[in-house]
Amino acid sequence: MPRHKTLAAKPGTRPGLFRPDNIITFKAGKEDPATLLEFLAAKMPDSKRTTLKEYLKYHQVMACGNVTTQFDFNLRPGDEVKVNTTREFQVFSHPRIKLVYEDDDIIVIEKGYGLLSMGTDKIKDNTAYAILREYLKRKDPRNKLFIVHRLDRDTSGLMMFAKNMQAKETMQHNWNNMVLERKYVAVIEGAMEPAEGRIRSFLTENAAHEVYSTKEPGKGQLAITDYTTVKAGKPYSMVELSLATGRKNQIRVHLKESGHPIVGDRRYGAASSPIHRLCLHARTLRFVHPITRRDMNFTCPIPAGFLRLV
16 A cells, blocks of 8 residues: 655654753844844754754744744844744734733733633633633643633733632732732713712622622622723713722622713613723733732723724
8 A cells, every 4th residue: 555645743843742842042142143043053053054944934933022934033132032942932822812921820911802701601612711721731731721810701901810729829819919900991971070089889799690789788798999080071981990899890880870881881871882892991900920929010002992982
């Protein structure tokens, strides 16, 4: 019988066998060659030129934080070059999620609206958790991912995940002390009066899973939302909101009960949805790193659609 031709594996790979990444890091100096291929030849003299070209071809070279196949990429002194001699670099790319930060313990992302943070009884795939978990498993099948907190499906913005149990438990058990700042921006119907202030109530939930404020002693959980008007106008205004507590649908309920629901929030009283989405965005997330104890501070842009409305 005729023999089938076997396709050659990429440099450094073995089909069916996982091998940890072997990443070599170099920093360009003033005396080093300026073009990437010549730089690699100087830094890796034991590697054949054909091997270096294959590293480039198969996405195993990263320059200045980005994977490149460009052999004549121009380097400047201080630029960092990484070579993965095992396999291609696993680069995260998804239309609904932007990877903001990643280290050995945590991941911070900017989640798009309409995307669930994690699975439900009916939906398991195509959630932020499932997408990130698949990305981590491609890097190493032993990698894990843990939920730390959630954003509503229709809320966009910053959220974090843990990559190990220690980071997860440290954040969740000390949430109020570890999270230093959480700020949202929202476009609301009308304008808040006064222009800034604090909304305080006790929240509970009915049989239809709709959250509302209650005056019955001992029935609800305390919820505190501070707000500042960024731009007041008609028919819409933009407000910045800071959470002193993190209750389910807290911002949405408080703004509805103030008489100024979030634009696009039909569930909580909005009369209009001009850009066909809930106009609520988690813009700032600042916390103490659960392992290194560094101050981690992230801010993402206000969605362009919000700015057009006001």
